[in-house]
Amino acid sequence: MNRKEPHETDVLVIGATGYAGGYAAAALARAGYRVAALQRPGGRPVPREYRPVPGDLADPPSLAAAARGFDLVVQVGRIEGDLESVGAEAIMDTGARLIHTSGADVLGPGETHEDTVPAPPAVVAWRADVERRVLAGGGILVRPGLIYGNGGGVVQDMMVPLQERVGAGVYLGRRGIRWPAVHVEDLADLYVLVAQQAAPGTAWNGCTDNVGVDELAAAVAGGHAVCWPADREAPEEIRIIEELYLMDHCVSADKTRRELGWKPIHTSVLDYYRAAFAG
DSSP states (O other): OOOGGGGGGGEEETTTSSEEEHHHHHHHHTTEEEEEEOOOTTTTOOOSSEEEEEOOOOOOOHHHHHHTTTTTEEEEEOOOOOHHHHHHHHHTTTTEEEEOOGGGGGSEEEEEESOOOOOOGGGOOOOOHHHHHHHHOOOOEEEOOEEETTTTTHHIIIIIHHHHSSSSSSOOSTTTEEEEEEEHHHHHHHHHHHHHHHOOOOEEOOOEEEHHHHHHHHHTTTOEEOOOOOTTTTOOTTTTHHHHHHOOEOOOOHHHHHHHHHSSOOHHHHHHHHHHHHO
16 A cells, blocks of 8 residues: 655644544654644644644535645544544545544444444434445544543543532442543544554554543542442433443454554553543
8 A cells, every 4th residue: 555655744633623533643744744633613722833724524525625736634633423423434434544533432342342233222322324334435534442541532522520519529329330441642542553554444542551431430539439330320520421431331442553553652541640640
């Protein structure tokens, strides 16, 4: 497969003004890629080091217009449902290579890996169709687990506010329900490796370890976690992902590490948050 060198490759990052997308854009730029960023109507301004390109995730024709002329589009921005599928297809129809961000939760419960047939829970059921369309069009998938680190992600945005309100870490259901996790900097490095090496129509898991949700809840609360009563409505801070709180899923990224040479630096989400919230 013939590819341009990074310094010859024009890359459009969708989501560069966000959490994971910002780190991905920066990692691609450090690797020598010529990075531009989608500027959404009314969205946060694109960082000054990237050329802004107008486009709207909710308007697939505008995404196609934005993607034209780029060698590679890295989609880290989020929109759910049919619009995500249509937008991905619109980008691929321009001839640009597409790296599309899905999520490890699409694989469903139990022990899973890169080649597991997705069996998503209802809350992310739409992702399975998006994945099928991306792969069928020759796109590439990246499936992060719980993205954490550097002040962002579900832990910081949902679990910590809940802990501060309740006075303890909170989990749902039984102990030992596992989530896959990945530090945002390691995930950014993975996008670079995928851009450099991944073949069309492939999927890669961005997960470094699998952690018990109860242990994670305790880690952000100085060691103290409680199980939310089953007869009460889930707390508002995490209600939108209640189904995921109750789904045990252990995701392997062995193939990703082996075939792409991915070498994450941060390999314990528990150690990270125990240190962050010590005392």
